[in-house]
Amino acid sequence: MQNENIKPARKKIPRNKISEQQPASRIKNFSEVELGFSDQQALLESQRCLMCKNPKCTLGCPVEIDIKGFISLIKDKKFHEALEKIREKNTMPGICGRVCPQEDQCEKECILGIKDDPVAIGKLERFLADYGIKNSKQNNSEETALHNNNSGTGKKIKAAVIGAGPAGLTCSGELAKMGYDVTLFEALHKAGGVLVYGIPEFRLPKSIVDGEVEYVKSLGVEIKLNSIVGKTYTIDELLDNGYTSVFIATGAGLPYFLGIPGENLNGVYSANEYLTRVNLMKGYLFPHWDTPVKRTSVVSVIGGGNVALDSARTAKRLGAEKVYLIYRRSEVEMPGRIEEIKHAKEEGIEMVFLTNPVEIKGENGWVKKITCIKMQLGDPDESGRRRPVTIPGSEHDIDTGIVVIAIGQGPNPVLMQTSPDISLNKWGNIIADDICKTNKKGVFAGGDIVTGAATVILAMGAGKVAARAMDDYMKTGVW
């Protein structure tokens, strides 16, 4: 144990609880569940930080935010400065504070966490971001002092970014700050990627995402919506039409299905479809918004990650009385954020562990039941988690209305069909090195399209790394 922890006895402050909407009322609306820290709570929480000489927390953060630094500024009530400290490393604190799996990252390493609950780093980050929005002193002043990357003719060098998720938005913002003329191409009619079509309003208000998109625009990035690269344009066309470099950040947008009988019955959704209908298309406001989504009194969601939890909690808010979350492993293996699991339980989601669907049965074309088989945990697999194996003869039926399949997403092949010269791995993800370079000159890639479905902060980190590498390439022309 480090000796910096041997300090005069401190009054022990318990981890501050964030105030939340109560489960009984929040399952009837789509407003944010967590209400955020008050100034007082944030101050109190900041006092819990040990101000470690060797702060491990920062090592746990993929973008290495100076956590101790910003917490100490909170202690001094210098909220704006604290926010600036975060923004040095992370331009989207309002999003990361809300959705990062802190328990596996910064808070996992927090030294206070060895004996006590770790400092609520994510909640403090979110507090500062919200404070920044409420007291918006637009901090663009420094950003306007841009580097002058022009091609000698006074015209700026052009860069293209494909996909307006966290990776693409971050990369665009960074490149614009460096003085490049950036065009961001987005397939959908709204920018934000998973942040707008996947993660629900009750976990990440869309106004926060819109704010980040506006900020990126304010840096001079041109966002071209409804532009599907691979269809509307090809990468080669972009390179031939004045874009010196391209960053591919198209995410993991291909829904996987189980491949079991009955999966095409009416009422079986991919989580992508279900969440897109509800979030992007605002199906929860139907018929004021036009896009419908099915509401049934029993909903079964297959999977155990954030996507499954989001789908299950969405179903509850759409009025389902019973929502089952059917997962083939046990609770400890669930990849979802701990907080989401807790919230889901509070909201009455029924977790059905060690159970796997083998068939979906229907009547007149509509889902009626899922036949499941029980599983037990065997030896650990490549992921280190114990592999679920079926228990023969344990088949049983679960009555259900709709079924939402949330077992993972892969890379969408639309873009790559027109760029066969970019190397992919066996799952179809783009192969890129640690500075996001692909095998094709001038083309970089990062985020979920490279790593497979991962996290928001990793995607943002990749966007940043790519921007630096693209800057080098565009300045020197050296590949």
Add this chain to the structure above:
Amino acid sequence: MKENKILEKSVLCSDTVSLIIYSPVIAAKARAGQFVIVRASEEGERIPLTIAESYPSSGTINLAILKRGKTTNLLCSLNKGDYITDIAGPLGKPSEIEKFGTVCIIGGGVGIAPTVPIIKAMKEAGNFVISIMGARNCSGLIFEDSIKKYSNQYHVCTDDGSTGYKGFVSGFLTQYLNENPDKKPDRIVAIGPVLMMKAVCDVTSPFGIKTIVSLNPIMVDGTGMCGSCRVEVGGKTMFGCVDGPEFDGHLVDFGLLNSRLNIYCNEEKVSYDKYMEKHECKMKI
């Protein structure tokens, strides 16, 4: 000029409207068989519409829209000078165009519109093109001039017999194939209502003529991201928007397609009634 502006509107027949829209990037890229995803308002649904014609030189595309529910009615109520909120595309795989020899192209109802670019491309590829178009009555026979211009033979069928063959296109096709055993088409392309496409496939299957159909499953993104457009072809699940919309009709599970097209019947009615109510109120004021 700003993109997505409606430059011309014409009423093709009682319930079908054609909109010529300024959309230069799509116009330059569109190939026969492709579609766009359109949103008609900020709160609107994303719906697919086939690109009936595209003119790269003027940067325009032509969409032929049949009034069905809320979105298509809203689109048909727009006028010259109005803008369409969002248009994305061109999506889907282009039609397979080759010199097959004799190609028979069958269109039904609003499905006639998407046959136009295919007829043109097939003709330009050197095929002998037989067009068979079907509608409820003579006023439904849209795009006649364009179709005649590029077809070697042009046949029409109407349900009421007001012009041409009285009956369905499948009936005419059976008669044609039986009467012209030596002029068996090398390929058939059929686009129209699900029942029509199925009926055509049932006719052509015993003759062993490869028959391509264009499927119209319910879509959301149109880019392979959601799986709403799942169809079964040859026992395999495919995504209509990226693997299609054209498939080998003899392998398509039409029953499933039909069933999936009815998922939102109730909701569509709610949406439509609400739209009409508002519309009528406005007209009263």
